[in-house]
Amino acid sequence: MTPELAVLAADAAFRTSTGEAVLFWTLGTLAVVAAVGVVAAPKAVYSAIFLACTMIILAVLYIAQDAVFLGVVQIVVYTGAVMMLFLFVLMLIGVDSSDSLVETIRGQRFAAIAAGSAFGLLLIAGVGNVSAAGFTGLEQANAGGNVEGLAALIFVRYVWAFELTSALLITAALGAMVLAHRERIDRRKTQRELAIERFAEGGHPTPMPNPGVFARHNAVDVPARLPDGSDSELSISAILAPRRGDR
Known part of the structure; x- marks a missing residue:
C-alpha cells in the first residue's frame, strides 16, 4: 500500500x-x-x-x-x-x-449548583482536550476483547481511581444512613397502647382496605369498595387522584 x-x-x-x-x-x-x-x-x-x-x-x-x-x-x-x-x-x-x-440540610442547593457547575466545566474541558488532541478509538482497547480491555483499564491502569470511587460511594451510603437515622427519645409503645389510641381517636379497628379491593381494577388509584357499595377515599394515597371509571 x-x-x-x-x-x-x-x-x-x-x-x-x-x-x-x-x-x-x-x-x-x-x-x-x-x-x-x-x-x-x-x-x-x-x-x-x-x-x-x-x-x-x-x-x-x-x-x-x-x-x-x-x-x-x-x-x-x-x-x-x-x-x-x-x-x-x-x-x-x-x-x-x-x-x-424543603431543605433538610442548610446550603444544599448552593452546594448542588456549585458541584453541577464544576462538573460541567470538567466535562467541557475533557471534550475540548479530546477535540484538540484527537482520539484513538476503541480498536486498541478492544484488541484482546471488550471485557478484558475494560478489566485491564479498571483494575490495572485506573485501579486507584476505582478504589477511591468505591470508598466515596460507601461513605455516601453511611452518611445517608446517619442523616436519615432518627433517635428515639421516648419508649416504644406496646400494641395495646397503640390499639387504645386508635380507638380513642376514632380510628378503624382493622387495617384500611387496599386500593382496588372488590373493584374491577387493582390499580393504586382505584378506591376500595365498602360493604355498602360506596368508595373508600381513605384507601387512596393523598398524592393520587382517585379514578372514577366504570366498575
Whole structure:
C-alpha cells in the first residue's frame, strides 16, 4: 500500500459514517430532552422515568461505539436494578412536590449548583482536550476483547481511581444512613397502647382496605369498595387522584 492510500485509509477510519451521525444526533437530542425532563418534571416519579430513559439512550450509544459490556451493564445494573428500585421506593412511600422545596440540610442547593457547575466545566474541558488532541478509538482497547480491555483499564491502569470511587460511594451510603437515622427519645409503645389510641381517636379497628379491593381494577388509584357499595377515599394515597371509571 502506498503512503497516500495509507493516509486515506487512516483518515477514513476516523471519519464518522452517515449512520453513526444520524444515530448520535437522534439519540443525543433525546438524551438532552430526557435530562432536562429529570430536573423540570413536576413529580419525582416522572423525573425517575426520564432518568431511566436517559440511561437507556446512553447504553445504546455505548453499544454503538463497540463498548458492548459497558452498555449491557448500563441497562442491567443502573436502569434495570438501581433505577427501578428507586422508582418503586418513590411509588411506595409517595413523594409530594412540596417536599422538594424543603431543605433538610442548610446550603444544599448552593452546594448542588456549585458541584453541577464544576462538573460541567470538567466535562467541557475533557471534550475540548479530546477535540484538540484527537482520539484513538476503541480498536486498541478492544484488541484482546471488550471485557478484558475494560478489566485491564479498571483494575490495572485506573485501579486507584476505582478504589477511591468505591470508598466515596460507601461513605455516601453511611452518611445517608446517619442523616436519615432518627433517635428515639421516648419508649416504644406496646400494641395495646397503640390499639387504645386508635380507638380513642376514632380510628378503624382493622387495617384500611387496599386500593382496588372488590373493584374491577387493582390499580393504586382505584378506591376500595365498602360493604355498602360506596368508595373508600381513605384507601387512596393523598398524592393520587382517585379514578372514577366504570366498575
